[in-house]
Amino acid sequence: MAKYIMALDAGTTSNRCILFDKQGHIISMAQKEFTQYFPKPGWVEHDANEIWSTQLGVAVEAMQKAGASAADIAAIGITNQRETVVVWDKKTGEPVYHAIVWQCRRTSAYCDELKRQGLAGMIREKTGLMVDAYFSGTKLKWILDHVEGARTRAERGELLFGTIETWLIWKLTKGAVHVTDYSNASRTMLFDIQTLQWDPDILELLQIPASMLPLPVPSSGVCGMTDPSYLGGAIPIAGAAGDQQAALFGQTCFEAGEAKNTYGTGCFLLMNTGKKPVFSENGLVTTIAWGLDGKVNYALEGSIFVAGAAIQWLRDELKIIDSSADSEYMAQKVKDTNGCYVVPAFTGLGAPYWDQYARGTIVGLTRGVNKCHIIRATLESIACQVHDVLEAMEADSGIQLSALKVDGGASANNFLMQTQADLIDAPVNRPCCVESTAMGAAYLAGLAVRYWKDVDEVRKNWAIDQTFYPQMSMEDRKKKLSGWKKAVKYACGWAKE
Numbered sequence: 001m002a003k004y005i006m007a008l009d010a011g012t013t014s015n016r017c018i019l020f021d022k023q024g025h026i027i028s029m030a031q032k033e034f035t036q037y038f039p040k041p042g043w044v045e046h047d048a049n050e051i052w053s054t055q056l057g058v059a060v061e062a063m064q065k066a067g068a069s070a071a072d073i074a075a076i077g078i079t080n081q082r083e084t085v086v087v088w089d090k091k092t093g094e095p096v097y098h099a100i101v102w103q104c105r106r107t108s109a110y111c112d113e114l115k116r117q118g119l120a121g122m123i124r125e126k127t128g129l130m131v132d133a134y135f136s137g138t139k140l141k142w143i144l145d146h147v148e149g150a151r152t153r154a155e156r157g158e159l160l161f162g163t164i165e166t167w168l169i170w171k172l173t174k175g176a177v178h179v180t181d182y183s184n185a186s187r188t189m190l191f192d193i194q195t196l197q198w199d200p201d202i203l204e205l206l207q208i209p210a211s212m213l214p215l216p217v218p219s220s221g222v223c224g225m226t227d228p229s230y231l232g233g234a235i236p237i238a239g240a241a242g243d244q245q246a247a248l249f250g251q252t253c254f255e256a257g258e259a260k261n262t263y264g265t266g267c268f269l270l271m272n273t274g275k276k277p278v279f280s281e282n283g284l285v286t287t288i289a290w291g292l293d294g295k296v297n298y299a300l301e302g303s304i305f306v307a308g309a310a311i312q313w314l315r316d317e318l319k320i321i322d323s324s325a326d327s328e329y330m331a332q333k334v335k336d337t338n339g340c341y342v343v344p345a346f347t348g349l350g351a352p353y354w355d356q357y358a359r360g361t362i363v364g365l366t367r368g369v370n371k372c373h374i375i376r377a378t379l380e381s382i383a384c385q386v387h388d389v390l391e392a393m394e395a396d397s398g399i400q401l402s403a404l405k406v407d408g409g410a411s412a413n414n415f416l417m418q419t420q421a422d423l424i425d426a427p428v429n430r431p432c433c434v435e436s437t438a439m440g441a442a443y444l445a446g447l448a449v450r451y452w453k454d455v456d457e458v459r460k461n462w463a464i465d466q467t468f469y470p471q472m473s474m475e476d477r478k479k480k481l482s483g484w485k486k487a488v489k490y491a492c493g494w495a496k497e
């Protein structure tokens with residue numbers, strides 16, 4: 001019997017491959033960052049060919065590190081940055097334009113137009129999403145409208161659209177399979193989350209030819225085989241899910257009311273709401289968690305656009321830390337932020353504010369504020385944003401979380417996790433394996449090929465590494481959060497003409 005499951009984790013700034021064994025242990029891992037393009041303020045692009053080549057490269061590397069051959073891999077699960085749009089030529093496989101990344105704000109004005117036309121209600125009812133440049137639909141329309149010849153070629157059936165998992169599956173199968181999983185489809189703003197079909201009215205509204213869309217399939221199930229030329233043999237591709245939904249699965253939040261928060265490039269808090277979609281009154285989106293065993297699970301999601309990216313900003317742009325890990329040490333060199341607040345709204349604000357025109361802001365600067373205060377305020381801003389989303393989620397679901405499960409790169413930061421527990425006034429549980437995203441993809445694929453028998457077997461792999469208990473006084477918490485809310489007001493609307 002094959003020994004491992006391979007997870008391909010195509011993130012926003014890097015691609016990774018992890019091989020897992022049956023107990024959920026990491027056997028080997030390889031990672032490679034790829035280029036970020038910022039052609040204009042607020043615009044973000046990737047080179048889809050670079051995404052493919054780095055993803056394949058890390059898959060080969062992870063296999064080499066483990067001394068594994070294709071026969072050792074029972075199945076591949078894919079998880080990916082969601083909403084990012086690739087359009088390519090069906091025959092040549094060449095993308096017609098850079099991938100437009102989920103963070104990109106270029107279609108904000110068009111989204112405003114849709115709202116002005118009173119279409120937000122209809123779109124929300126069908127897709128579970130608010131009209132925002134974040135989601136794929138308007139990005140796809142932008143490519144068709146702005147890349148020379150793209151619309152005509154798409155109408156002739158020559159072009160294909162996909163989010164990143166679709167693109168990778170198409171590449172891995174050498175063009176044989178053009179599918180998307182339900183969780184990724186639910187982020188496009190083109191997909192009816194109850195009928196599980198592309199919505200003809202929205203397609204017409206955005207003038208998107210149905211022929212370019214992938215076939216929606218469940219998140220767990222064999223959808224194709226890798227071309228043997230890539231990994232030394234044909235391996236079943238047996239699972240795919242957007243990274244946040246995959247993390248919910250990896251954290252074994254299988255029951256309604258279970259929730260997790262992932263600290264990646266952004267921060268995404270998802271709560272499983274069971275077999276029925278719950279529509280938010282408080283700025284959260286309704287999304288498909290996964291399709292598994294012939295059933296669909298839904299989730300409420302609070303999407304925060306910038307979290308780990310703010311720490312990268314401290315490192316790469318401000319250059320006030322040498323590595324992301326330094327932020328933990330530097331933040332604790334001072335006892336507080338000296339009254340300063342950072343609102344890292346670099347690409348607008350997502351949940352629960354949904355302000356496309358918000359921009360990054362630092363307030364409360366006085367002569368005594370130094371770089372450690374700014375570093376501390378940046379870390380605190382991540383925890384404050386999560387607090388706001390959790391508040392909205394508890395209001396929508398009527399469930400008060402007894403503890404928050406966390407994962408993702410920045411969950412390794414103990415200062416941030418302690419601050420998180422303090423601000424939400426609830427314990428924060430960090431599991432032993434914080435690679436929940438990759439793990440979720442592995443589980444979805446492994447369940448499809450019976451590598452794991454059922455979700456109960458999978459649940460046994462989850463264990464706590466550390467719990468952070470709230471320590472802050474009520475008074476301090478209130479003060480911190482009211483200062484934060486005031487700072488958010490300054491960030492809102494900044495980029496509006």
Ligand code: G3P
Pocket residue numbers: 011012013080081082083102242243244264265266267
């Ligand atoms: O919706 C965007 C999200 O999928 C990106 O995730 O992990 O790259 O922050 P991440």
